[in-house]
Amino acid sequence: MPTVHxxxxxxxxAGAGSGKTRVLTYRIAYLMQQGVDSFSILAxxxxxxxxxxxxxxxxxxxxxxxxxxxxxxxxxSVFARILRSEADRLGYPSNFTIYDTQxxxxxxxxxxxxxxxxxxxxxxxxxxxxxSSFKNSLITVRAYMSHPELIEAxxxxxxxxxxxxxxxxxxxxxxAGAMDFDDLLLKTNELLNRFPDVLAKYQNRFRYILVDExxxxxxxxxxxxxxxxxxxxxxCVVGDxxxxxxxxxxxxxxxxxxxxxxxxxxxxYRLEQNYRSSQNIVKAANSVIKHNQNKLDKNVWTxxxxxxxxxxxxxPTDGEEGRYVASSIFEYKxxxxxxxxxxxxxxxxxxxxxxxxDALRKRDIPYRVFGGLSFYQRKEIKDVLAxxxxxxxSKDEESLKRVINYPARGIGQTTIDKLVVKAKEHDCSIxxxxxxxxxxxxxxxSGTRTKLANFSxxxxxxQVLNETSNAFExxxxxxxxxxxxxxxxxxxxxxxxxxxxxxxxxxNGIKDFIDGQRELADMTGSLTEFLxxxxxxxxxxxxxxxxxxxxxxxxxxxxxxxxxxxxxxGMEEDLFPSAMSMNTRSELEEERRxxxxxxxxxxxxxxxxYTQSRYRWGKLIDAEPSRFLSxxxxxxxxVQTPDDSYQFQPLLNxxxxxxxxxxxxRFKKPPLKKAAPxxxxxxxxxxxxPIANTTNTNDQTxxxxxxxxxxxxxxxxxTGIIVAIEGNGNDxxxxxxxxxxxxxxxxxxxxxxxxxx
DNA sequence: TGCACCGATGTTTTT
DNA sequence: CATCGGTGCA
Numbered sequence: 001m002p003t004v005h006x007x008x009x010x011x012x013x014a015g016a017g018s019g020k021t022r023v024l025t026y027r028i029a030y031l032m033q034q035g036v037d038s039f040s041i042l043a044x045x046x047x048x049x050x051x052x053x054x055x056x057x058x059x060x061x062x063x064x065x066x067x068x069x070x071x072x073x074x075x076x077s078v079f080a081r082i083l084r085s086e087a088d089r090l091g092y093p094s095n096f097t098i099y100d101t102q103x104x105x106x107x108x109x110x111x112x113x114x115x116x117x118x119x120x121x122x123x124x125x126x127x128x129x130x131x132s133s134f135k136n137s138l139i140t141v142r143a144y145m146s147h148p149e150l151i152e153a154x155x156x157x158x159x160x161x162x163x164x165x166x167x168x169x170x171x172x173x174x175x176a177g178a179m180d181f182d183d184l185l186l187k188t189n190e191l192l193n194r195f196p197d198v199l200a201k202y203q204n205r206f207r208y209i210l211v212d213e214x215x216x217x218x219x220x221x222x223x224x225x226x227x228x229x230x231x232x233x234x235x236c237v238v239g240d241x242x243x244x245x246x247x248x249x250x251x252x253x254x255x256x257x258x259x260x261x262x263x264x265x266x267x268x269y270r271l272e273q274n275y276r277s278s279q280n281i282v283k284a285a286n287s288v289i290k291h292n293q294n295k296l297d298k299n300v301w302t303x304x305x306x307x308x309x310x311x312x313x314x315x316p317t318d319g320e321e322g323r324y325v326a327s328s329i330f331e332y333k334x335x336x337x338x339x340x341x342x343x344x345x346x347x348x349x350x351x352x353x354x355x356x357x358d359a360l361r362k363r364d365i366p367y368r369v370f371g372g373l374s375f376y377q378r379k380e381i382k383d384v385l386a387x388x389x390x391x392x393x394s395k396d397e398e399s400l401k402r403v404i405n406y407p408a409r410g411i412g413q414t415t416i417d418k419l420v421v422k423a424k425e426h427d428c429s430i431x432x433x434x435x436x437x438x439x440x441x442x443x444x445x446s447g448t449r450t451k452l453a454n455f456s457x458x459x460x461x462x463q464v465l466n467e468t469s470n471a472f473e474x475x476x477x478x479x480x481x482x483x484x485x486x487x488x489x490x491x492x493x494x495x496x497x498x499x500x501x502x503x504x505x506x507x508n509g510i511k512d513f514i515d516g517q518r519e520l521a522d523m524t525g526s527l528t529e530f531l532x533x534x535x536x537x538x539x540x541x542x543x544x545x546x547x548x549x550x551x552x553x554x555x556x557x558x559x560x561x562x563x564x565x566x567x568x569x570g571m572e573e574d575l576f577p578s579a580m581s582m583n584t585r586s587e588l589e590e591e592r593r594x595x596x597x598x599x600x601x602x603x604x605x606x607x608x609x610y611t612q613s614r615y616r617w618g619k620l621i622d623a624e625p626s627r628f629l630s631x632x633x634x635x636x637x638x639v640q641t642p643d644d645s646y647q648f649q650p651l652l653n654x655x656x657x658x659x660x661x662x663x664x665x666r667f668k669k670p671p672l673k674k675a676a677p678x679x680x681x682x683x684x685x686x687x688x689x690p691i692a693n694t695t696n697t698n699d700q701t702x703x704x705x706x707x708x709x710x711x712x713x714x715x716x717x718x719t720g721i722i723v724a725i726e727g728n729g730n731d732x733x734x735x736x737x738x739x740x741x742x743x744x745x746x747x748x749x750x751x752x753x754x755x756x757x
Numbered sequence: 758t759g760c761a762c763c764g765a766t767g768t769t770t771t772t
Numbered sequence: 773c774a775t776c777g778g779t780g781c782a
Binding site for chain 1: 758759760766767768769770771772
């Protein structure tokens with residue numbers, strides 16, 4: 001058993017539902033029983049909630065007082081803590097601000113604007129994600145500048161200024177005393193690399209390191225673990241390659257696939273028995289994941305009951321889909337005497353929660369939405385937090401820009417622009433400029449100068465207060481004295497009222513936080529502590545397990561959770577798998593793993609739903625069933641279709657490519673579109689091509705009819721003309737000129753093209 | 758300088 | 773559809 005393995009590297013490949021958390025819990029408890037000091041154990045989990053739960057489970061085994069000393073948490077929160085205590089080494093203040101994605105976006109957007117670049121070419125979101133992937137791969141500005149191929153790639157993408165933006169962004173963050181999420185990992189690497197004494201200190205401290213969800217670590221995280229474990233090699237990683245779903249933020253599945261290479265004397269255990277789900281669910285999930293090529297061999301099985309078949313249900317629209325889910329929940333609950341908390345509704349995109357919420361609300365079913373626009377991302381909350389952040393760290397540029405004129409106090413954009421320029425000129429923060437405003441003059445009229453002085457004075461008075469008060473007292477003062485709440489009260493609209501309520505909720509939350517912190521010996525309940533907590537917390541971490549509500553969340557958020565009854569909604573092409581993730585095999589495989597994760601959340605029953613058309617951007621769009629539906633072995637399914645028109649493509653489809661490939665994606669377009677149910681409000685759909693006529697393999701016609709010069713239609717790019725066709729078998733590609741949408745090279749396996757005559 | 762309106766534009770997924 | 777940024781007016 002893994003639990004008796006004490007020293008040396010260890011990898012546990014744990015299939016879905018095989019009790020990963022249990023392994024970690026028992027291993028830690030075991031180590032402690034063997035006399036390992038709890039201070040020398042570092043456990044990195046995927047969510048703070050997982051850490052908290054594990055800690056309390058360990059506490060029941062080894063006792064509260066010992067468990068308390070364990071270092072447990074997410075990579076981000078653990079290393080943020082370490083970075084605070086070592087910040088001066090890197091030239092950062094220990095109270096550095098943590099920028100969230102939105103802060104980064106704003107900063108990047110303003111840099112692009114200041115550099116007078118075309119914002120249609122330099123899209124801030126793209127820039128941000130590129131910078132993020134640089135950081136996650138430890139490509140610093142300096143590394144970027146010395147890698148001609150990176151520079152060349154950006155030049156080819158017609159963004160020659162990428163490097164400049166990157167540099168400016170990093171500089172500005174540094175000057176603002178701010179780190180973004182990626183910095184928390186990158187700077188930790190820098191810290192461990194540049195300062196051997198620091199490295200030695202933490203290597204000696206963390207003699208035992210455990211990493212959960214290892215398959216989702218990125219390069220930066222991987223290197224941190226490697227560095228820390230280098231001395232004692234007591235590293236235990238737990239994961240499941242089949243559940244790697246974070247490639248988009250740099251997770252590298254190779255980290256787990258090549259653990260044996262990194263630690264040649266590593267012991268590997270495999271846990272393949274699933275204790276969570278019914279046989280039908282386990283088998284169906286296996287039948288899906290086997291379509292992936294890149295994976296470790298693993299055979300998950302269970303001794304659990306066969307259970308109910310997986311229900312596949314079609315609805316005309318997303319509204320009806322919601323109604324179906326709501327009434328199913330109602331019925332299951334009645335029939336089987338269940339609680340609301342036994343149900344989860346999972347979706348690919350957060351936007352899908354709305355239709356579900358509406359339906360559940362109508363039936364008075366209590367629910368809770370996780371993720372999406374979380375509480376701490378709401379505007380009014382971010383406003384209050386921005387004041388608080390500015391108080392703690394007056395160099396924080398993004399916070400300052402956010403609140404300097406909110407509520408309106410007559411400080412306009414032109415003034416702010418002048419301040420930004422001056423700050424850059426003097427190589428200092430905007431707040432410092434405010435202090436020297438009289439001395440510098442700088443063409444700001446005296447009225448505005450007074451306003452600026454007042455603002456600066458107000459912040460300073462808060463800073464003084466901060467020296468003697470706790471987080472709650474300051475937050476309370478901020479909401480009152482800044483006029484923030486007053487402005488909302490004056491507004492009087494219903495939204496403003498909810499905003500005030502939210503601010504009150506925030507204050508209550510801060511109070512709770514302080515009470516919680518007081519219980520911990522080395523915590524004081526200061527504003528700094530609170531802000532750090534807020535920056536890295538996610539909805540999931542917030543308690544309230546005990547309230548009886550249906551959970552609504554994205555599949556990503558559901559990782560590691562389990563529910564007796566799971567609805568997976570929106571099983572449609574272009575939604576799940578996402579239209580953004582179908583261009584390469586690896587993207588598609590990640591989508592498939594995501595589906596695998598979703599399915600294996602269910603203990604007793606999984607219900608998959610899809611619609612024939614759904615509202616997207618306020619428009620009703622035709623939808624077709626997800627390919628994942630037909631990838632599941634039919635034996636485990638109960639396909640409920642109101643008018644019986646759901647049909648699977650024959651499993652042994654004619655192989656239209658020369659290369660037989662078991663993993664080949666079948667284009668299926670079940671001919672369900674005819675016989676549109678007479679349901680009201682479903683507008684007639686415009687099928688551009690008489691699909692029904694082309695017997696059972698319309699993909700075949702698709703590919704065969706294609707040649708140069710043919711006019712085609714693509715669901716995203718519109719109509720275009722084929723310029724060239726190249727490759728063969730699975731690699732058959734067409735280069736298509738879509739006019740304004742540009743020339744694209746598409747893999748014909750994935751591109752759903754329709755010929756236009 | 759500030760506010761109100763308008764059109765454009767974009768949606769994966771998260772620490 | 774919802775947010776954002778830009779424009780035009782007071």
